[in-house]
Amino acid sequence: MRIGELASRAGVSVRSLRYYEEQGLLTSTRSASGQRHYTEHDVERVTFIQRLYAAGLSSRTIIELLPCVDAPSEENSDAALERMAQERDRLSDHITELIRTRDALDGLMATARAHRECLRAAMAH
Amino acid sequence: MRIGELASRAGVSVRSLRYYEEQGLLTSTRSASGQRHYTEHDVERVTFIQRLYAAGLSSRTIIELLPCVDAPSEENSDAALERMAQERDRLSDHITELIRTRDALDGLMATARAHRECLRAAMAH
DNA sequence: CTAGAACCTGACATTGACGTCAGAGGCAAG
DNA sequence: CTTGCCTCTGACGTCAATGTCAGGTTCTAG
Numbered sequence: 001m002r003i004g005e006l007a008s009r010a011g012v013s014v015r016s017l018r019y020y021e022e023q024g025l026l027t028s029t030r031s032a033s034g035q036r037h038y039t040e041h042d043v044e045r046v047t048f049i050q051r052l053y054a055a056g057l058s059s060r061t062i063i064e065l066l067p068c069v070d071a072p073s074e075e076n077s078d079a080a081l082e083r084m085a086q087e088r089d090r091l092s093d094h095i096t097e098l099i100r101t102r103d104a105l106d107g108l109m110a111t112a113r114a115h116r117e118c119l120r121a122a123m124a125h
Numbered sequence: 126m127r128i129g130e131l132a133s134r135a136g137v138s139v140r141s142l143r144y145y146e147e148q149g150l151l152t153s154t155r156s157a158s159g160q161r162h163y164t165e166h167d168v169e170r171v172t173f174i175q176r177l178y179a180a181g182l183s184s185r186t187i188i189e190l191l192p193c194v195d196a197p198s199e200e201n202s203d204a205a206l207e208r209m210a211q212e213r214d215r216l217s218d219h220i221t222e223l224i225r226t227r228d229a230l231d232g233l234m235a236t237a238r239a240h241r242e243c244l245r246a247a248m249a250h
Numbered sequence: 251c252t253a254g255a256a257c258c259t260g261a262c263a264t265t266g267a268c269g270t271c272a273g274a275g276g277c278a279a280g
Numbered sequence: 281c282t283t284g285c286c287t288c289t290g291a292c293g294t295c296a297a298t299g300t301c302a303g304g305t306t307c308t309a310g
Contacts, residue, residue, distance in 0.1 A: 002286075002287075003286085003287070003288095004285095004286060004287080013268075013269080014286095014287085015267090015268060015269065015270085016267075016268065018288095018289095019267070019268065023267095031276095033275080033276055033277090033287085033288090034275090034276090034287085034288060034289095035276075035277095035286085035287055035288075036287085036288090048229070051222070051225070051226045051229065052226065053267080054219075054222060054223070054226070055223055055226045055227075058266075058267095059266080059267080068233065068237055069233055081234060081237050081238075084230060084233065084234055084237075085234060087230070088227060088230045088231065088234070091223060091226065091227050091230070092227060094179075094223065095220060095223050095224060095227065097176070097179060098179070098180055098216060098219065098220050098223070099220060100176070101176045101177065101179070101180045101216065102180075102213060102216050102217060102220065104173070104176065105209060105212070105213045105216070106213065108193065108194055108209065109206060109209055109210060109213070112193055112206050112209075113206075127256075127257075127307095128256085128257070129255095129256060129257080138298070138299080139256095139257085140297090140298060140299065140300085141297075141298065143258095143259095144297070144298070148297095156306095158257085158258090158305075158306055158307085159257085159258060159259095159305085159306090160256090160257060160258075160306075160307090161257085161258090178297080183295095183296070183297095184296075184297080251310100252309100252310090253308100253309090253310090254307100254308090254309090255306100255307080255308080255309100256305105256306080256307070256308095257304100257305075257306065257307085258303100258304080258305065258306090259302105259303095259304090259305105260301105260302090260303100261300100261301090261302090262299105262300085262301085262302105263298100263299075263300075263301095264297100264298085264299070264300095265296100265297100265298095265299105266295105267294105267295105268293105268294085268295100269292105269293075269294070269295105270291100270292085270293075270294095271290105271291090271292085271293095272289105272290090272291090272292105273288100273289095273290100274287100274288080274289090275286105275287080275288070275289105276285100276286075276287070276288090277284100277285085277286080277287095278283105278284095278285090278286105279282105279283090279284095280281100280282090280283090
């Protein structure tokens with residue numbers, strides 16, 4: 001498929017796909033006229049890249065992990081696997097903090113609602 | 126306390142504190158010579174602002190929530206409370222997605238480790 | 251009093267993942 | 281053949297939070 005279709009299938013912009021290729025995250029075969037062509041498999045690859053971006057990883061970090069994803073061979077595993085574990089832990093810590101923030105928001109909302117109840121009760125007099 | 130102390134206590138840069146004030150997220154009393162002074166309470170306020178930044182909220186969004194935090198009065202509650210619930214849900218969705226990403230990383234790591242076991246077994250021959 | 255921190259304002263620089271535009275070529279349908 | 285859409289490269293624009301620098305004032309310790 002061509003770049004436009006991949007973009008819509010993966011829910012990203014054409015610009016982003018070209019950017020991913022520029023960063024070395026995504027490869028494409030080129031037609032005689034130079035147009036990029038992709039396979040079905042690239043759809044999930046792009047969505048996975050998006051997940052990693054959403055998890056706060058940068059292009060540089062993702063590059064270090066992808067070889068481990070692509071070919072679970074031996075040499076990359078040693079370095080990339082450790083990098084991966086490291087990012088996993090970072091992500092885990094981040095999740096913990098976000099949950100704490102969510103709890104804080106819940107607490108504030110509960111307070112605000114209680115305050116409103118209080119006001120309504122006062123109005124009833 | 127002055128700005129340098131607040132910065133180190135809250136773990137942010139002096140520049141950031143001035144930026145927060147510029148954005149209306151933080152206020153300070155000024156000494157006769159124009160220096161900013163803060164209270165103990167501002168320490169947790171700044172750390173809370175940091176939490177919200179870490180949760181992906183922008184200055185503009187935080188501004189909409191803070192009145193609700195500061196004074197849980199009536200008028201702001203209606204608009205700000207809804208905004209708050211909305212951001213809470215967005216955050217919750219984000220957490221869910223991050224957990225899914227973490228699971229994906231765990232899966233990849235398990236695969237890589239299994240592959241390594243497999244190789245080691247083959248080497249043993 | 252004086253040196254060296256810490257503070258002030260104001261402005262420009264940075265970073266990363268894109269958006270957007272220009273100018274040119276490719277491709278299918280009528 | 282042409283019309284219209286898709287694609288190409290290359291380059292500049294954006295946004296938000298923060299770094300950084302300049303040039304000047306203020307506080308504090310000796």
